[in-house]
Amino acid sequence: MDDTGGDMHFTEGSSSAITPVLRISQLDAFELDTALEQLVWSQFTQCFQHFKPGQLTHFEPELKAFLQLLLWRFTIYSQSATVGQSLLSIRYKNDLSQAQKYQPMSRQQKLWYALCTIGEKWLQERSPDLFTNRPTESVFHKAKYLIGIISGLTKVASLLNFLIFLQKGRFPTLAERFLGIRAVFSRPQGIRQVGFEYMNRELLWHGFAEFLIFLFPLINTRKLKSRLCSWFSPLDGFKISDATLARQCRECALCGKWPTLPHTIGCDHVFCYYCIKSYSISDMYFACPKCALELQKVEPLKLQIEMTDFNKS
Numbered sequence: 001m002d003d004t005g006g007d008m009h010f011t012e013g014s015s016s017a018i019t020p021v022l023r024i025s026q027l028d029a030f031e032l033d034t035a036l037e038q039l040v041w042s043q044f045t046q047c048f049q050h051f052k053p054g055q056l057t058h059f060e061p062e063l064k065a066f067l068q069l070l071l072w073r074f075t076i077y078s079q080s081a082t083v084g085q086s087l088l089s090i091r092y093k094n095d096l097s098q099a100q101k102y103q104p105m106s107r108q109q110k111l112w113y114a115l116c117t118i119g120e121k122w123l124q125e126r127s128p129d130l131f132t133n134r135p136t137e138s139v140f141h142k143a144k145y146l147i148g149i150i151s152g153l154t155k156v157a158s159l160l161n162f163l164i165f166l167q168k169g170r171f172p173t174l175a176e177r178f179l180g181i182r183a184v185f186s187r188p189q190g191i192r193q194v195g196f197e198y199m200n201r202e203l204l205w206h207g208f209a210e211f212l213i214f215l216f217p218l219i220n221t222r223k224l225k226s227r228l229c230s231w232f233s234p235l236d237g238f239k240i241s242d243a244t245l246a247r248q249c250r251e252c253a254l255c256g257k258w259p260t261l262p263h264t265i266g267c268d269h270v271f272c273y274y275c276i277k278s279y280s281i282s283d284m285y286f287a288c289p290k291c292a293l294e295l296q297k298v299e300p301l302k303l304q305i306e307m308t309d310f311n312k313s
Helices: 002-012 023-046 060-074 083-087 107-130 139-168 174-179 196-218 221-232 242-248 273-282 307-312
Strands: 090-094 181-185
Touching: 023 060, 023 083, 023 090, 023 181, 060 107, 083 090, 107 139, 107 174, 139 174, 174 181
Parallel strands: none
Antiparallel strands: 090 181
16 A cells, blocks of 8 residues: 555656556456455454354344445545555546646545445345335335336446446446546556467467367267277187186176176176166267177176086186
């Protein structure tokens, strides 16, 4: 904050023209302010996390308004700039003044700014509780109807004002246009030296990363794994005997454990029913990881083997 004050003194003493602020910088300042308000509120509510739930619900609009008033007191009221604007070297200028030099916001503008921003948010959050359970012919019902009309007109005016801001680059909010305050840089802006090699490298890497994210789901990793396994463990060219098949029945080709409800898919290898069923459902082009034979039909193993074959093995 001290740096901002020093830059303010430098700019106030200078008679040079004030550099206009980019539209994106003004919008970024609003986003930073919103994030700060959410962070302060979350930290404040954590102080009451061990209290009875719902204690802050009835007073939530007032507590939020109080915290926003504290931020307003140490930002807008004292420096004519929000926290987000200070981070971007921006501050408010009294645009109603005809002086060539920088003129900070007047005291009336700061008070009206708090009323238009903090007061509006408080009224929007508190109005549903103020006008509920009221008689239809009461003054509160008429006030609710009037506030609804004013709120609708304000939203339409805010939309039109934002469209004008996109064209002109000034007064992004209706409150700034109404109060006559404009965002300007708090320090002279020099020529920015941009390294295009770094930007090209970042764009190339992001493009390559997006291509990989698009490509990876299209690769059948299970089929690729089974194909590689079949290359490194080729089958013999002769038909295996029942004794050899009995030894293979002791191990599932997928999980490597004793097969539960042994099934086959058309090759000489055995699978657990749950293993082969889950793999076949998740991959319609499933192939045996041992011999790379594609799934033809899942059927139970039908083979009469004497128990002596298992004992011999």
